[in-house]
Amino acid sequence: xxxxxxxxxxxxxxxxxxxxxxxxxxxxxxxxxxxxxxxxxxxxxxxxxxxxxxxxxxxxxxxxxxxxxxxxxxxxxxxxxxxxxxxxxxxxxxxxxxxxxxxxxxxxxxxxxxxxxxxxxxxxxxxxxxxxxxxxxxxxxxxxxxxxxxxxxxxxxxxxxxxxxxxxxxxxxxxxxxxxxxxxxxxxxxxxxxxxxx
Amino acid sequence: xxxxxxxxxxxxxxxxxxxxxxxxxxxxxxxxxxxxxxxxxxxxxxxxxxxxxxxxxxxxxxxxxxxxxxxxxxxxxxxxxxxxxxxxxxxxxxxxxxxxxxxxxxxxxxxxxxxxxxxxxxxxxxxxxxxxxxxxxxxxxxxxxxxxxxxxxxxxxxxxxxxxxxxxxxxxxxxxxxxxxxxxxxxxxxxxxxxxxxxxxxxxxxxxxxxxxxxxxxxxxxxxxxxxxxxxxxxxxxxxxxxxxxxxxxxxxxxxxxxxxxxxxxxxxxxxxxxxxxxxxxxxxxxxxxxxxxxxxxxxxxxxxxxxxxxxxxxxxxxxxxxxxxxxxxxxxxxxxxxxxxxxxxxxxxxxxxxxxxxxxxxxxxxxxxxxxxxxx
Numbered sequence: 256x257x258x259x260x261x262x263x264x265x266x267x268x269x270x271x272x273x274x275x276x277x278x279x280x281x282x283x284x285x286x287x288x289x290x291x292x293x294x295x296x297x298x299x300x301x302x303x304x305x306x307x308x309x310x311x312x313x314x315x316x317x318x319x320x321x322x323x324x325x326x327x328x329x330x331x332x333x334x335x336x337x338x339x340x341x342x343x344x345x346x347x348x349x350x351x352x353x354x355x356x357x358x359x360x361x362x363x364x365x366x367x368x369x370x371x372x373x374x375x376x377x378x379x380x381x382x383x384x385x386x387x388x389x390x391x392x393x394x395x396x397x398x399x400x401x402x403x404x405x406x407x408x409x410x411x412x413x414x415x416x417x418x419x420x421x422x423x424x425x426x427x428x429x430x431x432x433x434x435x436x437x438x439x440x441x442x443x444x445x446x447x448x449x450x451x452x453x
Numbered sequence: 454x455x456x457x458x459x460x461x462x463x464x465x466x467x468x469x470x471x472x473x474x475x476x477x478x479x480x481x482x483x484x485x486x487x488x489x490x491x492x493x494x495x496x497x498x499x500x501x502x503x504x505x506x507x508x509x510x511x512x513x514x515x516x517x518x519x520x521x522x523x524x525x526x527x528x529x530x531x532x533x534x535x536x537x538x539x540x541x542x543x544x545x546x547x548x549x550x551x552x553x554x555x556x557x558x559x560x561x562x563x564x565x566x567x568x569x570x571x572x573x574x575x576x577x578x579x580x581x582x583x584x585x586x587x588x589x590x591x592x593x594x595x596x597x598x599x600x601x602x603x604x605x606x607x608x609x610x611x612x613x614x615x616x617x618x619x620x621x622x623x624x625x626x627x628x629x630x631x632x633x634x635x636x637x638x639x640x641x642x643x644x645x646x647x648x649x650x651x652x653x654x655x656x657x658x659x660x661x662x663x664x665x666x667x668x669x670x671x672x673x674x675x676x677x678x679x680x681x682x683x684x685x686x687x688x689x690x691x692x693x694x695x696x697x698x699x700x701x702x703x704x705x706x707x708x709x710x711x712x713x714x715x716x717x718x719x720x721x722x723x724x725x726x727x728x729x730x731x732x733x734x735x736x737x738x739x740x741x742x743x744x745x746x747x748x749x750x751x752x753x754x755x756x757x758x759x760x761x762x763x764x765x766x767x768x769x770x771x772x773x774x775x776x777x778x779x780x781x782x783x784x785x786x787x788x789x790x791x792x793x794x795x796x797x798x799x800x801x802x803x804x805x806x807x808x809x810x811x812x813x814x815x816x817x818x819x820x821x822x823x824x825x826x827x828x829x830x
Binding site: 272296302305306308309310311312313314315316317318326327328331 | 758760779780783784786788789790791792793794795809812813816817820821823824
């Protein structure tokens with residue numbers, strides 16, 4: 256399992272109600288179901304992946320976070336997970352507010368556009384960055400709203416969203432992330448993991 | 454409707470109060486079973502049929518000598534695997550395959566009941582079939598499954614009996630029959646009523662049969678079961694055994710010939726009055742109205758795990774209507790999965806060979822049966 260998923264699952268309390276938005280093939284869901292909680296649901300846009308999940312006995316609904324989170328009542332989950340997809344939505348701001356309406360807490364992970372290799376790519380080559388984490392070209396990337404770890408910090412403070420915990424992943428190593436070490440972490444890490452609350 | 458002696462029957466002696474206010478008792482329910490009920494009696498699945506279906510879901514239908522209506526999904530090694538599960542499928546009341554309906558012979562007059570049969574509802578159908586659990590001494594079904602009107606019965610069943618099925622799978626259905634669907638049903642009914650052979654429903658007594666009306670009803674309905682794309686691909690403007698148009702009202706086009714054929718074979722196996730009664734029951738179906746407009750309340754006591762399935766090209770029971778069921782279930786935190794299966798085959802997709810549908814259904818049943826058994830141990 257991806258290091259990111261391990262870190263996410265450590266943030267989740269036992270027997271809590273969890274919604275995995277964009278659950279893919281259900282890898283994280285399956286791990287959480289076996290180890291943390293039986294009350295886990297998924298939302299996934301790809302029909303094939305939904306079918307895979309359902310075949311594995313995971314409760315998944317076909318749908319898209321921008322349109323289909325509205326069917327869930329306020330605070331119906333303890334944790335809502337959004338892994339590396341915030342940047343792909345037309346309206347990430349709306350998605351975050353929906354996550355925080357449906358969930359008491361949300362875990363959002365962000366591929367860091369401030370990572371040094373990304374910055375170097377643009378600085379030296381003068382082209383849109385293509386890295387292991389961001390493998391697409393500018394014309395076929397699903398990522399519409401890339402941001403850096405600092406951008407996300409700024410966004411949360413502007414929107415009065417509490418950051419409960421924040422961690423950074425640097426080559427699969429988990430690091431503390433706070434406004435004190437932000438400048439450095441924003442340069443050295445590929446991924447940010449945020450536990451947020453309204 | 455001969456050969457019905459080959460179907461299994463129980464007589465329900467307990468009186469049943471119908472939604473229309475009348476009470477019925479000592480009436481027959483015809484059913485078939487597939488597979489074997491295990492000792493723990495935990496492997497039973499109740500399958501509900503659609504408008505023109507019957508208890509012959511799999512194997513050879515003794516009336517038509519064709520494969521049962523759900524042969525693609527139900528049988529040994531199929532999605533609903535009869536090597537593993539014990540499947541019960543009953544003819545709905547109002548039907549014409551041995552269960553209590555307008556073609557049942559009235560003992561007093563020796564003639565079919567006809568339009569003296571009470572107007573029944575989906576709720577009445579489900580309540581009658583519930584007796585089969587007692588008959589087989591099954592405390593809790595593993596699953597209730599059905600497509601179209603069968604899906605409506607699934608919804609009504611879990612609403613009426615919230616702790617009697619582990620799994621509920623409503624397929625290509627709705628919680629409330631739409632104006633468009635009522636309109637199509639009305640078209641069919643009017644075709645039957647307009648046939649002078651219908652004789653106010655007393656056609657058997659008059660030794661006539663409203664075959665033309667019933668065939669037209671079937672033709673119209675059949676169009677709604679397919680998709681525009683499916684029709685275009687299968688028939689297009691192809692001509693029927695001719696090189697050019699005949700400048701007449703013969704069946705020039707293959708699609709015309711196909712529909713005429715569908716109409717003509719249908720009248721051999723279906724009763725016109727049953728068609729009136731069952732379409733009426735579908736039209737009356739509005740589960741949220743039964744709960745003052747709150748569909749979620751219909752499921753408030755449910756312990757079932759739901760799996761809602763729709764098809765991309767189904768315009769009769771479109772995805773949006775199936776999604777409303779999902780939304781209502783999510784609103785109360787019920788355990789509900791949902792997928793829309795890609796298919797060009799229209800509403801009929803659930804009856805046909807649609808591998809993605811059959812695989813997902815099969816895997817879902819297999820995995821959940823295993824999980825439920827593990828929990829019990």
